[in-house]
Amino acid sequence: MRDFLALAMVLVVQIVCAAFLLGGTLLTLLGIQHRPISWELKELLEIGAVLGLVAGAVVGIVVLKRSMRRQKRAEDQLRQVSGAFMELMQGRFRDWGLTSAERDVALFAIKGLSTHEIAVLRGTAEGTVKAQTNAIYRKSGVTGRPQLLSLFIEDLMDEGMMPPPVAAEADEAEPAPLLRAVG
Numbered sequence: 001m002r003d004f005l006a007l008a009m010v011l012v013v014q015i016v017c018a019a020f021l022l023g024g025t026l027l028t029l030l031g032i033q034h035r036p037i038s039w040e041l042k043e044l045l046e047i048g049a050v051l052g053l054v055a056g057a058v059v060g061i062v063v064l065k066r067s068m069r070r071q072k073r074a075e076d077q078l079r080q081v082s083g084a085f086m087e088l089m090q091g092r093f094r095d096w097g098l099t100s101a102e103r104d105v106a107l108f109a110i111k112g113l114s115t116h117e118i119a120v121l122r123g124t125a126e127g128t129v130k131a132q133t134n135a136i137y138r139k140s141g142v143t144g145r146p147q148l149l150s151l152f153i154e155d156l157m158d159e160g161m162m163p164p165p166v167a168a169e170a171d172e173a174e175p176a177p178l179l180r181a182v183g
Contacts, residue, residue: 003063010063014056017049081156088155096139105132109145110152 024042027034037045089110093103101122108118115133119126133145142148 003066006059007063010056010059013052017052017056020045020049085152085156088152092140092151092155096136098136098139102132102136102139105129106136106148109133109136110149 024034089107090103093106098106104122105118108121113121115126115129119129122129137143137148140148140151142151
């Protein structure tokens with residue numbers, strides 16, 4: 001939010017500076033009479049306007065760098081959580097004694113693919129996929145996909161599975177986007 005306000009203020013300053021620099025020319029082009037100002041004052045105002053535009057560009061670069069750092073942190077955390085989720089799934093699949101085919105089917109089911117889509121991807125009949133999903137449910141002790149997925153979500157939400165927070169800048173009050181969405 002702070003970055004948004006900074007960018008909004010910079011935008012306002014830049015618009016005012018640009019309007020001043022173009023104002024006299026536009027008034028002349030439109031044939032609007034205006035009272036001229038002294039040459040010295042005009043030069044000072046133009047220097048101020050240019051400095052305002054340069055300051056706006058500098059602040060824009062700083063805000064952009066901050067945003068890019070935040071995005072990188074969020075991507076790093078997402079990578080960590082994704083890796084933890086895959087490790088969790090593979091461990092559970094081993095504990096349940098799933099076959100290689102059942103592991104593939106379980107992974108596709110958790111990703112939300114339909115029985116038909118899984119059959120097409122694996123090059124098998126839908127009946128085979130249904131039999132494999134039933135075996136997965138039986139071995140895991142659940143009755144369907146929602147319960148299967150909830151097993152992993154509950155484990156992932158466990159504090160021990162969350163990645164450690166990535167060191168944030170001291171002046172940043174907002175939590176990283178991934179942690180805000182999960183926590």
